[in-house]
Amino acid sequence: MAGTTMYSRRGSYQRRLQRVAFLFILPVLLYTVIFRFAPMFASLYLSFTRYNVLQPAVWVGLQNYIRIFQSDLFWTALRNTALYSLEVLPLNIAISFGLALLVNQKVRGVAFFRTLFYLPVVTSIVAVSMIWMWLYDYNLGLFNLLLEYVGLGPFDWLGDPRLALHSLVIMRVWKGVGWNMVIYLAALQEIPQELYEAASIDGANSWQRMLRITWPLLRPVTFYITVMGIISTFQTFGEIYAMTKGGPLNSTTTVGYLIYQQAFDQFQMGQASATSFVLLGIILALTVVNNRVSGARAEA
Amino acid sequence: MSEGVERVRGLRFLRTAGIYAVLIVVAFVMSLPFSWMVLSSFKPNSELFSYPPVWIPTRWVLDHYIRAFEAAPFGRYFFNSAVTGISTTVINLFFTSLAGFAFAKYDFPYKNLIFFALIATMMIPFHVILVPLFLVAKNFPFAGGNGLWGGGTGLLNTYPGLVLPHLLPVFGVFLTRQFFMGLPDDLIDAARIDGASEYRIYWTVALPAAKPVLATLAIFSFSNVWDDFLWPLVVTTSQSMRTVQIGLQVFQSQHSVEWGPLMAATVAVTMPLVVVFVLNQRSFVQGVTSSGIKG
Numbered sequence: 001m002a003g004t005t006m007y008s009r010r011g012s013y014q015r016r017l018q019r020v021a022f023l024f025i026l027p028v029l030l031y032t033v034i035f036r037f038a039p040m041f042a043s044l045y046l047s048f049t050r051y052n053v054l055q056p057a058v059w060v061g062l063q064n065y066i067r068i069f070q071s072d073l074f075w076t077a078l079r080n081t082a083l084y085s086l087e088v089l090p091l092n093i094a095i096s097f098g099l100a101l102l103v104n105q106k107v108r109g110v111a112f113f114r115t116l117f118y119l120p121v122v123t124s125i126v127a128v129s130m131i132w133m134w135l136y137d138y139n140l141g142l143f144n145l146l147l148e149y150v151g152l153g154p155f156d157w158l159g160d161p162r163l164a165l166h167s168l169v170i171m172r173v174w175k176g177v178g179w180n181m182v183i184y185l186a187a188l189q190e191i192p193q194e195l196y197e198a199a200s201i202d203g204a205n206s207w208q209r210m211l212r213i214t215w216p217l218l219r220p221v222t223f224y225i226t227v228m229g230i231i232s233t234f235q236t237f238g239e240i241y242a243m244t245k246g247g248p249l250n251s252t253t254t255v256g257y258l259i260y261q262q263a264f265d266q267f268q269m270g271q272a273s274a275t276s277f278v279l280l281g282i283i284l285a286l287t288v289v290n291n292r293v294s295g296a297r298a299e300a
Numbered sequence: 301m302s303e304g305v306e307r308v309r310g311l312r313f314l315r316t317a318g319i320y321a322v323l324i325v326v327a328f329v330m331s332l333p334f335s336w337m338v339l340s341s342f343k344p345n346s347e348l349f350s351y352p353p354v355w356i357p358t359r360w361v362l363d364h365y366i367r368a369f370e371a372a373p374f375g376r377y378f379f380n381s382a383v384t385g386i387s388t389t390v391i392n393l394f395f396t397s398l399a400g401f402a403f404a405k406y407d408f409p410y411k412n413l414i415f416f417a418l419i420a421t422m423m424i425p426f427h428v429i430l431v432p433l434f435l436v437a438k439n440f441p442f443a444g445g446n447g448l449w450g451g452g453t454g455l456l457n458t459y460p461g462l463v464l465p466h467l468l469p470v471f472g473v474f475l476t477r478q479f480f481m482g483l484p485d486d487l488i489d490a491a492r493i494d495g496a497s498e499y500r501i502y503w504t505v506a507l508p509a510a511k512p513v514l515a516t517l518a519i520f521s522f523s524n525v526w527d528d529f530l531w532p533l534v535v536t537t538s539q540s541m542r543t544v545q546i547g548l549q550v551f552q553s554q555h556s557v558e559w560g561p562l563m564a565a566t567v568a569v570t571m572p573l574v575v576v577f578v579l580n581q582r583s584f585v586q587g588v589t590s591s592g593i594k595g
Contacts, residue, residue: 014407020498021406028399029414031468036421039432046431053435102326105319113323115581117330122577123570124527126545130566131337134559142336145353174333235425238529242549259427264534269431276428283425 047274052267064274074275076250077258078282080165084254085233087169088176093225096177097218100184101210114185118178125175125238132171133158133243158244161251168239168252180225187221188214223294230286234279255279337570341365341563348560364564368551371561374568376540377547384462384543385525392521393514395468400476401506405488415477418470426465426530434534437461457541462532466525472517479513480506512583519584523573544569 047064051057068074103114120128135142136157147153157167191214199209237256240246246253246261255275263272340348344361347354368374402408403415437455445452455461483506491501507514532543548569551562577584 017406017498018408021402021408024402024406024502025399025414025473027395028418028468028470028473032418032421032470035433035436035465035467036424036429039429039436040424042432042435043428053438099326102319102322107316107319107323110323111581113327115578116327118577118581119334119574120330122523122573124523124529124545124573126527126529126548127566127570128333130548130562131333133557134340134563135333135336137557137559140349140559142332142353145351149352174330231423231425235427237427241529241533256427259430260530263431263434269435273428273431276425276430280425280428284423287423 043273043276046270047277049270051269053269054267057270060270064271065278067271068275068278073250073253074255074258074278077253077255080250080252081234081236081254081256084165084169084172084236085230087166088172088233089226089229091169091173092176092180092229093222095173096180096225097184097215097222099177099181100188101214103181104185104188114181117181120175121178123175126242128171128175129239129242132167136167159248161249164244164248164252168243171239172233172236176229180229183225184218184221187218191217219294223290226290226294227287230290231283234283234286255282337563338567340559341567343560345560364560365568367558368561368565368568371558372547372550372565373539374544374547374565377542377544378568380459380462380541381526381543381545384459384466385522387459388463388466388525389518389521391463391467392469392472393517396470396472396517397476397507397510397514398502399473400478401480401502403473403477404480404483405485405506418473422470422474429465430530430534433465437464437535455535457536457538461535462541462543463525464535465531466521466528469521469524471520475513475517475520476510479510483509515580515583519577519580522576526573 046057048059048061049057050060050063099117103110103117134140138144138154138156138159141157143157144154147155155163158164195213195217196209199213204212235256236254237260240252240254240257241260244252246257256279259272259275259279262268262275339355339357341364342360342362343354343357344359344363347357347359403411438453439450440446440454440461441448441450443452443460444454444456444458446454455464487505487509488501491505496504527545528543529545532546536542536546548562548565551558551565
């Protein structure tokens with residue numbers, strides 16, 4: 001008897017706690033449903049319609065998707081985006097890993113350098129774009145002035161279709177390495193010191209320790225960085241809008257910039273939504289492939 | 301014996317010197333764009349456009365700053381960015397830590413499923429929801445001359461419109477949940493025995509303990525809004541509602557760029573965040589570490 005009342009009392013207490021907890025998560029849950037999930041489904045619906053905001057949406061089936069794959073501009077944008085990502089990610093990973101090793105050294109004042117290397121991350125992409133446009137300027141930019149000292153150039157960094165995308169890559173790497181440096185650094189500091197000591201006793205030099213202990217242990221971090229890097233580089237928009245507007249000759253048009261143009265220059269909302277779903281599909285596919293590859297490597 | 305000690309000391313000194321040499325070279329390269337921006341912003345035009353380049357201005361002038369603030373209502377842009385940034389940050393800190401606390405310290409049906417669904421939304425590229433979010437902002441019921449189904453301008457050119465996509469980030473829930481999972485249950489039980497309500501426990505026990513992670517989240521939230529470009533570009537059209545990032549566009553025309561004022565404005569737009577970050581960098585790095593963001 002006493003047992004059952006105790007039980008039900010505890011049960012109602014548990015239920016009350018559940019209700020409180022549910023209330024605590026309710027604002028975030030509602031917001032995410034209304035402003036993330038619902039728009040995603042709305043976008044999916046729009047991708048099968050022709051819609052210019054002013055007139056009601058007209059169902060057109062797969063026409064937007066068919067048009068994407070028939071459009072040269074989309075393939076150009078996809079190639080640009082893929083190339084950009086393919087250049088940014090390895091450079092970023094190599095440099096940020098190196099920086100993390102460097103600022104993990106126990107010397108005085110290293111925190112200052114850590115902060116300094118992180119500053120480009122705190123700077124907005126538009127501000128970074130403005131700074132680098134000044135550096136890249138054909139006539140007055142610092143880079144061409146410095147190269148002239150050594151008898152090179154001048155290069156039309158942002159105006160030459162063969163060069164523009166690579167110039168944007170350099171800038172993005174500079175802006176991004178600080179973030180991944182901090183992530184690598186956090187992981188580095190969790191590697192047990194004993195592993196290194198044991199390896200030293202076995203006669204491993206510091207290069208071998210780095211290659212055989214540090215790098216393999218950080219593989220999950222590298223995976224995380226790669227996935228996040230794919231997601232962010234495939235959405236590249238700000239610097240394109242601010243610096244090149246996709247030019248010259250569409251050599252820097254990215255998928256992210258193309259979607260913006262379709263939606264807000266041409267008011268083809270349905271077409272833009274369809275392109276954004278193709279983008280989502282590509283990102284998901286790359287994530288899965290990356291998962292497989294790094295999983296296979298971990299097993300080997 | 302002492303010779304050996306000397307040699308070890310010598311080697312250690314060489315190693316330290318080597319580390320500093322690399323640090324300084326890397327620091328020079330990494331800070332070059334910043335230094336050049338700051339130096340350019342204080343140079344008189346004659347030195348800004350001279351060849352060979354002048355590194356340190358012989359005369360430090362404020363002309364470009366004055367011109368920048370005359371060229372565009374930058375005061376207004378700063379105000380807009382600050383209002384949206386601060387209000388977003390306050391709202392986010394409160395609601396996402398509340399949810400993070402619930403996910404960490406309570407059991408309720410479908411908890412893991414809900415959490416996973418929330419986390420999954422972090423994978424959605426912003427471009428996918430860009431168009432519908434714009435339509436939501438434009439057709440928001442009973443705002444900006446709208447009826448139930450739109451008709452007016454809705455939240456376009458308003459502060460609520462500007463903050464709309466930045467509210468209640470799942471990342472904040474994730475970050476605070478990770479932190480609260482490490483908070484001892486004893487603290488919470490002790491407060492319960494003292495008769496505190498669950499909300500009171502969150503407010504007086506959990507939240508004060510979470511200061512470092514809240515600092516990280518604050519920087520994250522504020523800089524997300526301050527640095528955003530695509531959304532304000534889409535959701536504002538009137539000069540008076542533009543933000544600082546959009547404001548930087550006014551120095552470029554089809555054929556020329558006013559480099560001096562542009563660099564001055566860029567310095568002004570960049571500085572607030574740099575200062576906030578430098579003041580909080582210790583807790584920021586702690587926050588990244590404790591969140592297990594590294595996966």
